[in-house]
Amino acid sequence: MATLPDHANMESRDSLTGLADPAHARATMARWQEEWPRDSIACPIHAMLISLGRIDTVNVAFGESAGDGALVEVAQRIRHFASDELDSTAWVAARLTGGNFLLLARQQCSRERWQWLAEALADAIAMPIANPEGGARLRLWPRIALMRVTEGDGPDQVLDRLSEASARMRGGQGQRIDWSTGETASLGRTFRELEGDLLAAIDNDEIEILFQPQYTLADERMIGAEALARWHHPTVGRIGASTLFQIAERADHTAQLSRHIAKRALQQAAHWPSHLRLSLNVTPADLAADSFAMEFARMAERTGFSLSRITLEIIEQVLLSDLDRVGHVLDQLKLFDIRLALDDFGAGFCNFRYLKVLPIDCIKLDRSMIDGVLEDERDLAVFRAILAMARALDLAVVVEGVENEAQRRLVAAEGCEYYQGFVRSEPVSAQKFLEMAAS
Numbered sequence: 220m221a222t223l224p225d226h227a228n229m230e231s232r233d234s235l236t237g238l239a240d241p242a243h244a245r246a247t248m249a250r251w252q253e254e255w256p257r258d259s260i261a262c263p264i265h266a267m268l269i270s271l272g273r274i275d276t277v278n279v280a281f282g283e284s285a286g287d288g289a290l291v292e293v294a295q296r297i298r299h300f301a302s303d304e305l306d307s308t309a310w311v312a313a314r315l316t317g318g319n320f321l322l323l324a325r326q327q328c329s330r331e332r333w334q335w336l337a338e339a340l341a342d343a344i345a346m347p348i349a350n351p352e353g354g355a356r357l358r359l360w361p362r363i364a365l366m367r368v369t370e371g372d373g374p375d376q377v378l379d380r381l382s383e384a385s386a387r388m389r390g391g392q393g394q395r396i397d398w399s400t401g402e403t404a405s406l407g408r409t410f411r412e413l414e415g416d417l418l419a420a421i422d423n424d425e426i427e428i429l430f431q432p433q434y435t436l437a438d439e440r441m442i443g444a445e446a447l448a449r450w451h452h453p454t455v456g457r458i459g460a461s462t463l464f465q466i467a468e469r470a471d472h473t474a475q476l477s478r479h480i481a482k483r484a485l486q487q488a489a490h491w492p493s494h495l496r497l498s499l500n501v502t503p504a505d506l507a508a509d510s511f512a513m514e515f516a517r518m519a520e521r522t523g524f525s526l527s528r529i530t531l532e533i534i535e536q537v538l539l540s541d542l543d544r545v546g547h548v549l550d551q552l553k554l555f556d557i558r559l560a561l562d563d564f565g566a567g568f569c570n571f572r573y574l575k576v577l578p579i580d581c582i583k584l585d586r587s588m589i590d591g592v593l594e595d596e597r598d599l600a601v602f603r604a605i606l607a608m609a610r611a612l613d614l615a616v617v618v619e620g621v622e623n624e625a626q627r628r629l630v631a632a633e634g635c636e637y638y639q640g641f642v643r644s645e646p647v648s649a650q651k652f653l654e655m656a657a658s
């Protein structure tokens with residue numbers, strides 16, 4: 220079972236973004252220093268300072284509420300990224316001031332790994348952000364200062380050294396990632412080289428597909444699973460799905476990667492009992508091709524898995540790009556009897572308009588939606604409003620990221636239909652999933 224991120228029990232949050240506030244970040248650093256492992260040679264604490272240079276300009280150009288919206292979105296991306304890439308280790312994400320964020324991880328990791336995690340996170344943050352007021356989309360280009368914390372470094376020293384490195388970059392020539400020591404990692408594989416490794420990884424079967432079971436809330440029946448990718452790199456080790464897709468996007472190999480994952484997942488799912496469904500994630504790049512529906516259906520038919528047992532999970536980002544064109548592709552998918560889910564609902568701007576105009580069957584509530592529902596009346600009110608909206612539009616609801624019994628009881632009592640989460644099962648290997656499905 221994964222350890223909960225350190226922010227799970229946090230008392231002091233930043234009121235705008237819900238991340239830890241500076242006091243909490245400092246207290247965590249001080250506590251981790253006190254608990255410094257006696258027998259370790261590797262560095263156990265890593266830090267990164269993420270600075271959004273242009274946030275003042277956004278406030279001026281688009282108004283303060285757009286600026287706040289962008290900060291909330293960036294915070295969400297940092298949180299998602301950390302929980303995808305740093306799972307089963309302790310981490311904390313905080314907003315320090317304005318557009319400055321701190322990510323701390325208590326995890327032994329190489330310099331290269333911390334560096335390319337920063338590169339992948341920078342890419343994720345630099346994705347366009349919808350402007351809730353309408354009009355032009357925003358893009359923010361972060362600078363990230365990195366540091367390995369050494370024994371005895373107090374919170375002040377850590378923050379000072381990171382700020383110095385960040386200021387150095389601001390004055391420099393467009394470098395976006397740097398170490399507090401001034402030297403970038405040169406050992407092992409860099410992010411650039413990983414881009415080059417990706418095609419071979421597909422051929423060499425280094426991409427593993429895990430399956431996370433989904434269940435009904437009313438009677439705990441298994442209804443299927445979501446396919447989730449991992450890269451087992453021969454020298455770097457495990458690379459999580461978010462970073463894998465960032466790398467693919469930079470190398471322009473997203474389409475190959477998606478096709479490979481879908482095909483392998485469908486081949487494995489062909490052995491499942493026939494009442495179980497398979498959910499696959501689709502990227503914006505996949506849906507940008509007009510021929511996507513045709514090609515996907517053809518490929519799926521060859522694996523022998525019925526199209527009517529497939530759900531494709533789409534993120535809001537996809538819909539932002541070109542609603543008409545995407546709408547057309549989605550209509551074609553519906554003709555093949557494929558089900559469509561809107562993923563990560565509640566994490567972005569939750570544009571309800573999409574749900575009205577697109578042939579969506581189901582929404583997957585992002586795990587951030589249920590984070591606070593047990594403690595905070597307002598979080599619960601938002602959660603209920605979204606459920607009411609889903610019912611009004613006749614959409615099924617899957618709740619994601621259910622981590623404990625109390626959450627499961629609550630979402631069941633609120634009348635949600637389905638869930639997936641660590642409380643019942645983490646993503647498991649194809650083999651393990653078959654055993655679980657059979658029992």
Ligand code: C2E
Pocket residue numbers: 302303304431446447448459460461464477480500501502532562563586619620621622639640641642646
């Ligand atoms: P997602 O589609 O929202 O997938 C759910 C993520 O939540 C998975 O992370 C899963 O391991 C994690 N999760 C499930 N239950 C819990 C829980 O109870 N608590 C917490 N904290 N996390 C939980 P994972 O596998 O790291 O994937 C991260 C993201 O990467 C996915 O988010 C999806 O956007 C993307 N991704 C993963 N596999 C693929 C893929 O094959 N294709 C595409 N296009 N994207 C993928």
Ligand code: CA
Pocket residue numbers: 445500532562
């Ligand atoms: Ca998903």
Ligand code: CA
Pocket residue numbers: 562563564583585619
């Ligand atoms: Ca999701």
